[in-house]
Amino acid sequence: MATEQNVKKIKENPQVAARKEKLAALQAAGVNPYPNNFKPEQTLAQVIQEHGQKSDVDELAAVQVKCAGRVMLHRHFGKLTFATLMDESGRLQVAVQRDHVGADLYRDVFRKVEVGDWLGVEGSLFLTKTGELTIRVDRFQLLAKSVRPLPEKFHGLEDVETRYRQRYVDLIVNPEVRELFRTRSKIIRLIRGFMEDQGFLEVETPMMHPIPGGAVAQPFITKHNALDRELYLRIAPELYLKRLIVGGFERVFEINRNFRNEGLSTRHNPEFTMMEFYQAFATYSELMDLTEALLTHVVGEIHNGNMVVEHGERKIDFSSPWQRLTIGESLVKYAGADANQIEDRAYLLTFAHEKKIKIDENWDDGVLLLELFENLVEESLIQPTFIIDYPVSVSPLSRRSDSNPDITERFELFIGGWEIANAFSELNDPADQAERFKKQVESKDAGDMEAMHYDEDYIQALEYGMPPTAGEGIGIDRLVMLLTDSAAIRDVLLFPQLRHVVKD
Numbered sequence: 001m002a003t004e005q006n007v008k009k010i011k012e013n014p015q016v017a018a019r020k021e022k023l024a025a026l027q028a029a030g031v032n033p034y035p036n037n038f039k040p041e042q043t044l045a046q047v048i049q050e051h052g053q054k055s056d057v058d059e060l061a062a063v064q065v066k067c068a069g070r071v072m073l074h075r076h077f078g079k080l081t082f083a084t085l086m087d088e089s090g091r092l093q094v095a096v097q098r099d100h101v102g103a104d105l106y107r108d109v110f111r112k113v114e115v116g117d118w119l120g121v122e123g124s125l126f127l128t129k130t131g132e133l134t135i136r137v138d139r140f141q142l143l144a145k146s147v148r149p150l151p152e153k154f155h156g157l158e159d160v161e162t163r164y165r166q167r168y169v170d171l172i173v174n175p176e177v178r179e180l181f182r183t184r185s186k187i188i189r190l191i192r193g194f195m196e197d198q199g200f201l202e203v204e205t206p207m208m209h210p211i212p213g214g215a216v217a218q219p220f221i222t223k224h225n226a227l228d229r230e231l232y233l234r235i236a237p238e239l240y241l242k243r244l245i246v247g248g249f250e251r252v253f254e255i256n257r258n259f260r261n262e263g264l265s266t267r268h269n270p271e272f273t274m275m276e277f278y279q280a281f282a283t284y285s286e287l288m289d290l291t292e293a294l295l296t297h298v299v300g301e302i303h304n305g306n307m308v309v310e311h312g313e314r315k316i317d318f319s320s321p322w323q324r325l326t327i328g329e330s331l332v333k334y335a336g337a338d339a340n341q342i343e344d345r346a347y348l349l350t351f352a353h354e355k356k357i358k359i360d361e362n363w364d365d366g367v368l369l370l371e372l373f374e375n376l377v378e379e380s381l382i383q384p385t386f387i388i389d390y391p392v393s394v395s396p397l398s399r400r401s402d403s404n405p406d407i408t409e410r411f412e413l414f415i416g417g418w419e420i421a422n423a424f425s426e427l428n429d430p431a432d433q434a435e436r437f438k439k440q441v442e443s444k445d446a447g448d449m450e451a452m453h454y455d456e457d458y459i460q461a462l463e464y465g466m467p468p469t470a471g472e473g474i475g476i477d478r479l480v481m482l483l484t485d486s487a488a489i490r491d492v493l494l495f496p497q498l499r500h501v502v503k504d
Contacts, residue, residue, distance in 0.1 A: 013148075015149045016147055016148055016149070019114065019145070019146070019147045019148070019149065020147050022112045022114070022145075023145050023147055025112065026109065026112055026142070026145065029108055029109070031108075031109055031142065033142055033144070033145035034143075034144055034145070035141065035142075035143060038068060038120035038141050038143055039066075040066055040067050040068040040087075040120065041065070041066040041067075042065050042066065042067055043067070043087055043088070043089040043090075044067055044069055044085060044086070044087050044089055044090050044091060044092040045087075045089030045090040046089070047065050047067060047092060047125070047133070047135070048090065048092060048133060051063055051125055051133065052133050054125075055127065057126065057127070060124070060125040060126055060127065060133075061124050061125065061126060061136075062124070063124055063125045064122070064123070064124055065122070065123065065124075065125065065135060066120075066121070066122045067085065067087070067092070067120070067121055067135065068085075068087060068118065068119065068120040068121070068143060069085030069086050069087040069091075069092070069118070069119065070085065070086050070087070070116065070117070070118050070119075070146075070172065071083050071084070071085060071113060071114065071115050071116065071117050071118075071119055072084045072085070072086045072091065072115060072150075073115065074113070074114075074115065076111075079097060079098040079099065079106075080095065080096070080097050080098070081095070081096045081110065081111075082094070082095050082096075082134070083095075083096065083113075083119070085119060085121070088178075092133065092134075092135065093128075093132055093133070093134045093135070094119075094121050094123075094134060094135040094136075094137050095126075095128075095134050095135070095136050095137060096110055096121075096137045096140060097136075097137075100136070100137070100138065101137060101138070101139070101140065109142060110140065113142060114146065114149070115146075115149065115150055116146030116148070116149060116150045117142060117143075117144065117145055117146050118142075118143040118144035118146075119140060119141070119142060119143060120140065120141040120142075120143050121135055121137045121139070121140045121141075122137070122138055122139045122140070123135050123136045123137040123138040123139070124136050124138070150169065150172060150173055151169065151173065161498070161501075163177075164490050164496055164498055165498060167494055167495055180484050180486070180491070180492065181492075181494060183302065183480070183483070183484055184480045184484070184492055186301075186302065187298055187302060187476070187479065187480055187483060188255060188273075188476065190297065190298045190301050190302070191255065191275060191294065191298060191474075191476075192255065194293075194294050194297055194298070195253045195275075195277060195294075198251070198290070199251050200251040200252060200253045200277055200279075201249055201251060201252050201253070202252075202253055202254065202255070203241070203244060203249070203252050203253070203254055204254060204256065205234075205237045205240035205241060205244075205254060205256075206234065206240060207233060207234055207256075207257070208222065208224070208231040208232070208233065208234070209231065209232045209233075209234050210229070210231060210232075211232070211453045211454075211455045211457075212232040212234070212235050212452075212453060213235070213236070213238070213239045213452055213453060213455050213458065214234075214235060214236030214237065214238030214239045214240075214397070215235045215236040215238065215258075215260070216396070216450050216451065216452065217235040217236075217260040217261075217262065217450050218235075218260065218261040218262065218449045218450050219232040219233060219234075219235050219259070219260070219261060220232065220233040220259050220260075220261050220270070221233075233259035234258060234259060235258055235259065235260050236258055236274075236276065236473065237254050237256065237258070237276050238276060238397065238471065238473070239455060239458045241253075241254060241276055241277075241278050241471070242278060242426060242458075242461075242466060242469065242471065243458070243461045244278075245278050245280055245426075245466055245467065245469050246461045246462070246464055246465065246466045250279070250280035250281070250467070251277070251278070251279050251280070252277065252278055253275060253276065253277035253278075254275065254276055254277075255273065255274075255275045255476065256273065256274070257271055257272065257273055258271075258272055258273075258274050259271050260272075264497060264498075264499065265489075266487065266488040266489060266490075267418060267478065267481075267488075267489055268489065269477070269489050269490070269493060269496055269497055270497055271497060272475065272476075272477050272489070273475075273476040273477055274473050274474060274475055274476060275473070275474045275476060276471065276472065276473045276474075277471065277472055278426070278469055278470070278471035278472075279469065279470055279471070280467045280468065280469050281467060281468055281469075282468075282469065282470040283409060283425050283468075283470050284388075284409045284410060284411055284423055284424050284425045284470050285409075286470065287411075287423045287470045287471075287472050288324065288386050288388075288411060288423075291413060291421060291423070291472065291474070292320055292321070292322055292384075295318065295384075295479075296318050296319070296320060298479075298483070299318045299483065302483050303483070307319045309482065309483060309485075310485060311416050311481075311482050311485050312485070312487065314382055314416065316382060316383060316384070316415060316416055316482065317383055317384075318384060322383070322384040322385060322386060323383070323384075323385050323386070324385070324386040324388055324411075325385060325386070325387055325388070326387070326388055326389045327369050327370065327373045327377075327387060327389070327390065327391075328342040328343065328369070330373060330377045330381075330385075330387055331369075331372060331373060331376065331377060334376065334377045334380040334381070335355070335372070335376035335377055337351055337372075338351075345365055345368070348365070348368055348369065348372065349361060349368070351372070352368070352371075352372055355372075355375070355376060357371065357372060357375045357376070359371055364391075364393050365391065365393075366390070366391025366392060366393035366394045366406075367391075367393055367394060369391060370390070370391070370394050373387070378414060378417060378419070379417040380417065381414035381415070381417055382415075382416055382417055383415075384413065384414075384415045385413070385414050385415075386411045386412070386413055387411060387412050387413075387414060388410070388411040389401065389404075389407045389408070389409070389410065389411075390407065390408050390410040390411075390412075390424075391406060391407055391408070392405070392406060392407065392408055395408040395410050395424060396436045396437070396439070396440055396452060397424070397426070397427055397433075397436075398410040398424035398425065398426070398427060399424065399425040399426055399427045399428070400427075400432070408424055408425075409424055409425035409470075410422075410423065410424035410425075411423055411424070413474075415482060416482050418478050418481075418482075419475070419478075420474060420475055420478055420479055420482075421472055421473065421474045421475070422472065422473050423470065423471060423472030423473070424470065424471070424472075425468070425469070425470045426466070426468075426469040426470060426471050428462060428465075428466040428467070428468065428469060429462075430459050430462035430463045433458075433459060433462055434454075434459050437452060437453075437454045437455065437459070438454065440452040440453070440454070441453065441454050477489050477492055477493065480492040
């Protein structure tokens with residue numbers, strides 16, 4: 001139990017202490033620093049849009065406005081104070097004159113208003129000598145006292161951790177960050193609208209699973225006390241969405257969170273957003289067409305018809321058509337492999353050693369091929385590229401190709417060197433699926449923590465019959481990174497997971 005002896009006393013920031021003194025003075029004077037009775041009638045941007053072009057003094061003076069915003073700047077000139085307010089829509093200057101609002105109110109209340117405080121104002125409009133549209137305040141009300149000062153400088157790499165940990169401050173002082181998250185919201189809205197226009201039904205499936213499945217990943221484990229059982233935060237909604245296909249919904253999609261117990265990096269956060277969708281009577285080839293149409297639509301809307309997007313120093317051209325390559329073809333094109341020997345295991349082992357790729361010679365051909373691809377090709381796929389026809393051994397939920405039983409009807413979409421989407425014609429043969437689950441269990445028993453469990457209920461669902469189906473998952477966070485020129489996934493997550501910092 002904490003006591004006065006073992007609780008470390010932290011000296012209060014002197015600026016915070018000074019603001020608390022002003023807060024106490026306001027309360028002692030009978031001012032409620034946190035009221036809830038002020039209702040703005042216009043946003044600051046609406047005032048500017050409606051009246052910003054007016055120059056007639058009398059016309060502006062006749063305009064009455066009622067607005068609210070956070071004080072971002074103030075300049076005192078004796079009996080007159082200019083302040084800049086900011087709301088969600090923008091910024092606008094206000095002028096508060098002592099003789100206009102009353103000497104006592106000006107001295108006892110307004111002069112205690114500081115940068116960071118929320119202020120409600122009512123008054124008319126005028127233009128300053130420099131032509132700036134300004135609200136001449138007739139009445140004001142303190143709406144929320146800020147006892148913690150805003151940082152003077154919040155830009156730059158030196159503050160990057162603080163920006164992530166205190167996103168609320170980042171949003172206040174960096175308007176470009178607010179704009180990024182508005183863009184993120186728009187991207188998701190465009191995706192949702194496109195899918196609905198294609199006849200897909202948006203659904204919600206469980207976040208807590210009795211058996212983790214739908215992806216090769218290590219899950220988070222939690223405990224349900226009332227049921228007295230372990231549950232897993234979902235690593236993918238796939239198996240539940242395909243149960244809905246069995247049940248008769250022929251086009252479904254879900255945009256929601258997945259959770260994977262993996263490390264943190266510029267492209268990985270343990271909690272991330274994906275869209276997964278499934279379409280009956282479709283093939284993986286048709287999903288490539290759909291994906292290309294979806295993403296070119298989103299890019300066009302976000303970038304005003306411009307299909308060339310800058311990401312860092314690279315330019316990514318989203319114009320159709322996008323290239324489609326097998327893993328072997330990509331190794332030939334981007335890693336210099338011999339096209340005549342790409343299917344020869346002995347050659348692949350030699351090629352791996354030449355390229356100094358660490359491998360296990362007990363791997364099967366599929367795992368070996370994928371390892372070479374991930375090390376030698378993936379980061380070179382800057383322009384949108386579908387990598388198709390993955391080996392069966394690395395695709396436990398994918399349908400085998402009718403023409404070649406060693407590969408599956410599967411693709412992954414790469415843009416900017418990142419995997420953006422994973423899709424395949426779904427395996428709907430319950431016996432084949434059961435056998436692949438068994439092999440995954442063998443891998444798990446051998447120590448592979450990311451291998452899948454055996455999901456008996458899902459096998460039972462397939463035994464009722466799932467029509468021919470294709471499905472796909474698209475990483476929303478990485479897509480937003482590409483379309484907003486963001487270097488790290490933490491930039492596009494409002495509250496990213498961060499490493500714990502132990503304070504002295």
